[in-house]
Amino acid sequence: MxxxxxxxxxxxxxxxxxxxxxxxxxQFVVLSALAEAEALTxxxxxxxxxxDPSTLxxxxxxxxxxxxxxxxxxxxxxxxxxxxLTARGRRLLATxxxxxxxxxxxxxxxxxSEEIATLLHCLATIAETFEMPAARRATAGPPPR
Amino acid sequence: MxxxxxxxxxxxxxxxxxxxxxxxxxQFVVLSALAEAEALTxxxxxxxxxxDPSTLxxxxxxxxxxxxxxxxxxxxxxxxxxxxLTARGRRLLATxxxxxxxxxxxxxxxxxSEEIATLLHCLATIAETFEMPAARRATAGPPPR
DNA sequence: TATTGTTATACTCTATAACTATA
DNA sequence: TATAGTTATAGAGTATAACAATA
Numbered sequence: 001m002x003x004x005x006x007x008x009x010x011x012x013x014x015x016x017x018x019x020x021x022x023x024x025x026x027q028f029v030v031l032s033a034l035a036e037a038e039a040l041t042x043x044x045x046x047x048x049x050x051x052d053p054s055t056l057x058x059x060x061x062x063x064x065x066x067x068x069x070x071x072x073x074x075x076x077x078x079x080x081x082x083x084x085l086t087a088r089g090r091r092l093l094a095t096x097x098x099x100x101x102x103x104x105x106x107x108x109x110x111x112x113s114e115e116i117a118t119l120l121h122c123l124a125t126i127a128e129t130f131e132m133p134a135a136r137r138a139t140a141g142p143p144p145r
Numbered sequence: 146m147x148x149x150x151x152x153x154x155x156x157x158x159x160x161x162x163x164x165x166x167x168x169x170x171x172q173f174v175v176l177s178a179l180a181e182a183e184a185l186t187x188x189x190x191x192x193x194x195x196x197d198p199s200t201l202x203x204x205x206x207x208x209x210x211x212x213x214x215x216x217x218x219x220x221x222x223x224x225x226x227x228x229x230l231t232a233r234g235r236r237l238l239a240t241x242x243x244x245x246x247x248x249x250x251x252x253x254x255x256x257x258s259e260e261i262a263t264l265l266h267c268l269a270t271i272a273e274t275f276e277m278p279a280a281r282r283a284t285a286g287p288p289p290r
Numbered sequence: 291t292a293t294t295g296t297t298a299t300a301c302t303c304t305a306t307a308a309c310t311a312t313a
Numbered sequence: 314t315a316t317a318g319t320t321a322t323a324g325a326g327t328a329t330a331a332c333a334a335t336a
Contacts, residue, residue, distance in 0.1 A: 002268040004174065007152035008195050009275035015304095026326070029149065043294060050153050053295065055327055062325085079294040079335045107274050115267055122256055122264040123151040129252050130154035160327090169302070188317060198318065200304055207302085224312045224317040293336070302327080313316070 003126070017099055021092060022066065030059055031068065031085065031093045039084040041074060068092060148271070162244055166237060167211065175204055176213065176230065176238045184229040186219060213237060 014025040023031070033048045034040060040048070046056050060083060063069040068089035074080035085093065108116070159170040168176070178193045179185060185193070191201050205228060208214040213234035219225035230238065253261070 001174075001177075002265050002272070003148075003152055003155060005195055006268040006271040006275075007148055009272045010148060012304095013275040024325070029146075032146075041294080050150055051326090052328065054297085054329085057296070058326075074294095077294080077336075081295070103275070106277075107271060110270050110274060111267055115263055118260055118263045119267040120147050122260055123147040125255050126151040126252060127147075127154045129255060130151075130158040130248065132251075157327095171303070186317075196303090197305065199306085199320085200302095202319070203303075219317090222313075222317080224310095226318070291336100294334085295332100296334100297330100297332075299329090300327100302325100304325080305323085307321090309318100309320075311317085311319100313314100 013103065014100065017103070018096060021096065021099075023068075023092070023096065027059060027063060028093075028096055030056075030063065031089060031096075034069065034083060034085045035090070035093055039082040041077075041080045041082055042071075043080070045083060063089070158248065159245065162248075163241060166241065166244075168213075168237070168241065172204060172208060173238075173241055175201070175208065176234060176241075179214065179228060179230045180235070180238055184227040186222075186225045186227055187216075188225070190228060208234070 011025050014028065018025060018028055030045065030049055033045060037044075042053065042056055042060065045051070045060075046053055049056065051059075060069060060071060064071060067086055069083055070086050071081045071083050074082045111119070156170050159173065163170060163173055174194055175190065178190060182189075187198065187201055187205065190196070190205075191198055194201065196204075205214060205216060209216060212231055214228055215231050216226045216228050219227050256264070
């Protein structure tokens with residue numbers, strides 16, 4: 001519950017701050033992931049944003065409509081598309097980071113660096129725990145439908 | 146980003162586990178909030194689930210359709226409605242907690258109790274930080290629209 | 291055969307604004 | 314006037330299944 005309420009308050013604050021620029025918190029995440037690489041296939045982006053192919057596509061189409069992102073054919077794999085930030089996307093992202101800088105600072109101020117280290121470690125552990133194949137009662141039959 | 150990925154993986158695992166029972170992770174949260182009190186007004190529930198009145202109503206209607214929840218007139222305030230779990234809702238919730246018990250145990254196992262204490266403190270701080278009125282540049286004019 | 295991405299579709303959550311009824 | 318809740322409506326994310334093209 002604590003995790004939920006921390007995440008949701010962050011997500012909503014971010015949404016509220018970014019809405020002036022017509023971008024959602026989730027789209028901000030996609031843009032940020034793109035900023036860390038020259039170009040990524042949609043498949044790679046799915047991995048980095050913990051999303052799914054069809055969800056991601058819908059988001060990319062929206063971002064493309066806003067001309068923040070370009071999807072071009074992959075040079076060697078003709079099934080794939082390479083996604084990258086447009087110049088405009090890059091500019092906007094810089095603005096968005098600046099806009100959210102104050103919030104991040106306030107956060108860093110209110111926690112010690114030791115606490116932050118523990119926090120990051122815990123969050124990573126949580127993510128791993130929930131991502132594990134879950135060792136369902138595979139031998140005991142399928143779950144009820 | 147760590148917070149996001151921890152939350153999302155938890156949320157998705159929970160959704161996947163609960164879907165057999167026709168309940169989403171968010172609905173689970175509402176049911177759990179209701180379990181902690183005899184009866185709550187919708188307004189009170191909004192506070193406890195960090196939701197908003199119209200979102201919450203939509204969820205309650207769905208839960209009512211499934212007969213997990215009942216909304217009855219408030220005895221003294223005729224504007225309000227009191228929401229409570231039905232017997233069926235209470236039974237289902239117990240099942241759901243049992244179903245998710247294994248996951249919680251795995252989590253507790255992989256962290257020390259000291260780490261958990263720090264984690265909870267950090268998450269609470271994060272939630273507070275993002276919920277603060279934000280001290281926007283109130284004196285410098287309104288934000289761009 | 292497996293993988294990348296698309297399409298169609300459906301559901302849930304989210305949120306705003308205008309509204310009714312009551313306090 | 315303020316508060317509790319409803320309604321209409323819109324947008325965004327989520328996910329599944331069937332599909333095409335390519336590896």
